[in-house]
Amino acid sequence: MREIDALTITNTVKKLCIEANCHLSCDIKNCISACAENEPWPTAKDILNQIIENYEIADRENLPICQDTGVACVFLEIGQDVHINGNLNDAINEGVRQGYSGGFLRKSVVRDPLDRVNTGDNTPAMIYYEIVSGDKIKITVAPKGFGSENMSAIAMLRPSDGIAGVKDFILKTVREAGPNPCPPIVVGVGIGGTFDKAAYLAKKALLRPIDLPNATPFYADLEKELLEKINALGIGPQGFGGQTTALAVNIEHFPTHIAGLPVAVNINCHVTRHKTEVI
């Protein structure tokens, strides 16, 4: 049994919160650059170039790429041969607290959805645990902005709706979101499982680098087809028109019940942030 101190978790989460918010990952940067190059609509091209200038400033000056530094979504894959000394939940939240204050990040969490008083330190984090084999812990911090989160949707389709129904629902969700989630967007899709599992898969799909297609060829093809269909909608960067509405569609899937076909769409903006470290 390998022992890991809770303090190590706190320090890692703190670091990842700051890095994720100030430095966009290469897969997103490369994709935005390529889209700017290929975009035929002048207004759209101009916006994409400003988006590039923005993340370059953020990189250089260690500034948050976006003022919505999000709710901290923290994903942990914990090896079953690890023992953590100390309280794991507290350690993660302490990391978020230190990261958001030390990194000059915005505190965007309210203590109760109805009384809406800000907690002042961006805690609690949204924590997702998975137990895996081995003696390591993989921690991913994915700050999630709510402009795009609010445009997300879930549908409990009928099995008879099939693949056509799935495609229609995804396209409808993106079309209705229009300019609101800050296009160009990344579309996370979860298909299968249960009501909550589909939503979890959609969020998890956003963690996968956008230059890495689904490992199953069928779903990789579906991702490609949906991306083309979304970019044919004409919404464009910021909704002002253009070819570049989405940077990628990432799909995760899971077995489901004979009676069901859950589909969840979790939309992310062009500031799709996640940083990972393995302890």
Next chain:
Amino acid sequence: MTIKIHTPLTREKVKELKVGDSCLITGTIYTARDAAHKRLKELIDNDKPLPIDIENSTIYFVGPTPSKSGQVIGSAGPTTSYRMDDYSPDLIKLGQTGMIGKGKRNGAVIDAIKTYGAVYFGAIGGCGALLSKCIKKCKVVAYPDLGAEAIHKLEVEDFPVVVVIDSHGNNLYEIGPKNYLTQNKAE
């Protein structure tokens, strides 16, 4: 072509702005988002005075990140505007002429824009680091307890925006994609 405009934004200035115009704003603007708008609405409903001069004012829907030492403000890009739709018409009625945000507005806001002569600008969402460079001064003028959601008085210089809904109700979110698709089909 880029149009340079100075605040306060009089109705005459507003009328000259057309959907799709790129503008650079210089002058005083105020920040307010969900929580501050809710408080302003409560004041209006109770016939109490507002903490800002609303006549010909421009409100930027933003909650900036905290500033580091030596910085005027942290990252400061627009937030999604439809959450202010329940509040904007009352403020426009009282004299507000400019709104800066991103995303769609509802029919009630568009009606108020047309009736009273206002304009809805879009700034680029997700470009908070870039936009912060155009903010030269920043001071909290109301509701400091709200933190990032407090009302800040900003002095901006050449702050880049696009006219999304002009005073006639023309809407770039409808026109822009339509024009692109028409052109694309033609080619």
